Amino acid sequence: MPVHNSEIADAFDKLADLLEIEAANPFRVRAYRNAALTIRAHPHAMAELVAQGADLSELPGIGDDLAKKIRTLVETGELPALKQAERRTPGALVAMLRIPGLGPKRVRALHAQLKVRSLKDLERAARAGRIRELAGFGAKTEAKILDQLQRQAQVERRATRSAAEDIAAPLLAYLGAVKGVKQVTLAGSYRRCRETVGDLDILITASKDAPVMDRFVSYDEVVAVVSQGDTRSTVRLRSGMQVDLRVVPQVSYGAALHYFTGSKAHNIAVRSLAVKRGLKLNEYGVFKGDKRIAGRTEQEVFDAVGLPYIEPELRENRGEIEAARQGRLPKLLTLAELRGDLHCHTEASDGHDSLRAMALAARELGYDYLAICDHSRHVTVAHGLEPERLAAQLDAIDKLNDELDGIVLLKSCEVDILADGTLDMPDDILARLDLAVCAVHYKFQLSRRRQTERILRAMDNRHFSILAHPTGRLINDRPPYDIDLERLMKAAVERGCFMEVNAQPDRLDLSDEACRMASELGLKVAISSDAHSCAGLGCLRYGVDQARRGWLTADDVINTRSLKALRRLLQR
DNA sequence: GCCGTTTTCGGCCCGACTGTTTTCAGTCG
Secondary structure, three states, X not given: OOOOHHHHHHHXXXXXXXXHHOOOOHHHXXXXXXXXXXXXXXXXXXXXXXXXXXXXXXXXXXXXXXXXXXXXXXXXOOOHHHHHHHHHOOOOHHHHHOOOOOOHHHHHHHHHHHOOOOHHHHHHHHHOOOHHHOOOOOHHHHHHXXXXXXXXXXXXXXXXXXXXXXXXXXXXXXXXXXXXEEEEEXXXXXXXXXXXXXXXXXXXXXXXXXXXXXXXXXXXXXXXEEEEOOOEEEEEEOOOOEEEEXXXXXXXXXXXXXXXXXXXXXXXXXXXXXXXXXXXXXXXXXXXXXXXXXXXXXXXXXXXOOOOOOOHHHOOOOOHHHHHHXXXXXXXXXXXXXXXXXXXXXXXXXXXXXXXXXXXXXXXXXXXXXXEOOEEOOOHHHOOEOHHHHHHHHHXXXXXXXXXXXXXXXXXXXXXXXXXXXXXXXXXXXXXXXXXXXXXXXXXXXXXXXXXXXXXXHHHOOOEEXXXXXXXXXXXXXXXXXXXXXXXXXXXXXXXXXXXXXXOOOOOEOOXXXXXXXXXXXXXXXXXXXXXXXXXXXXXXXXXXXXXXXXXXXXXXXHHOOHHXXXXXXOO
């Protein structure tokens, strides 16, 4: 069983946590965390790189020592440095760091002075009133710890972008209506278009006397005020979402937006660049001595540190700063560049709207084409189509295409990939399609080898066009099935087929890292809504967000092509 | 532990808020 990148990253993160509790050199701790970030985001498996004899110390934030540790982990499955740390400090202590208000110093104190070794111990100590007696702790801290321990029982989930928007929209409108407020911007991971959002970060510029903070904490949905100051406050909403609000003067808007957009790792890297230029960068601007030399816009901030503008989606310290310095940032795909949608359903299977309604909705969106992909028969719960029903639908599409101007319906089907890798539709009818969108909908538990071979075999069918939702994951609900994605991507390139970036907010499958790997391997993708209604076509923008995070350009995406060019690409 | 158009040694981002503090450490983003 190969060691996954996430396991290596987890090991380094845990070691960093333990070292922090031990009060080790904070920069050494950061080195482990940076390495974990690099490894987690890396499109290729470290195990593969090790096997190929690659020089891991060329990766950013990884030097000779960490390269050796990665190698050891890959080859033995163990990290001796972590084992040793766990002998010195109980590994269970790292769980305490997850409790808001407890950091490494306090966890260390609790362990050293109260012999707390686990969350259970912590709860007992809090109930016994022993925590308040420690220096640096008090009754309030003790109560907060107990409260948080109870809260921890609830599962922690990050909201999808779409859920976050539902929560944010009314709050942004409410804040925008406060007297004296000028700009209201949603920053943070939402602005970076991450597939999930942990909390909302709102940036506001307002006149000095605007009662922003008072209004913020008295918002109807607020159930707890975590902190409140003149320029920054944090609340928790009924939905469980935490919201940070930051108010800055207009001259600082750009610097504050950059700072509040993050990511943290990106900010640290950019601030380091400022330091090298003898400048100081904070949320109020770029300073030379006491003099503010930039900060009204983000562009000014980037100019000051000698970088071109970097799009928020790229700000993860995954190589964007290097790329910016070398002038090789990608020109990211935009929603307007998409000419059509290559995956949707109608009432013939599990969609809600008719063929005609979907066609008109697509035309309204300005598309040139829309592929109709109702399920094949194996997906019985979705009223999957028998070959005969599909044949009838294809006739109906021909008829509608004759009748409608300004939109072309493409004949397709979301064909099930059966357990043995054959397709759930006979070849003679597949031959009538413009494209076949193929997908796995059952037998998720096959071994990595068998699942990969199942899909490879399906791709061998020359009618196979696009692998839909390639990993099957559902955000917060179902992990991806175990496949060798890199092998499948290479195979798709060789066979002239493609993969989908499914734009459903709870799928977003491929992931951002996988998009980047596809681009590096020369595999083109389709960004598709998988809409089950006219309104559902609108979620295509989430797929664009994901593709942008994966550094994709219009050239990487097949549905940026004209219909004619698309048809050429679909020929195998 | 990493890294180098000031360095192979000596740096490593920066500020707000809270609680326990009489001047600040710890935590957080």
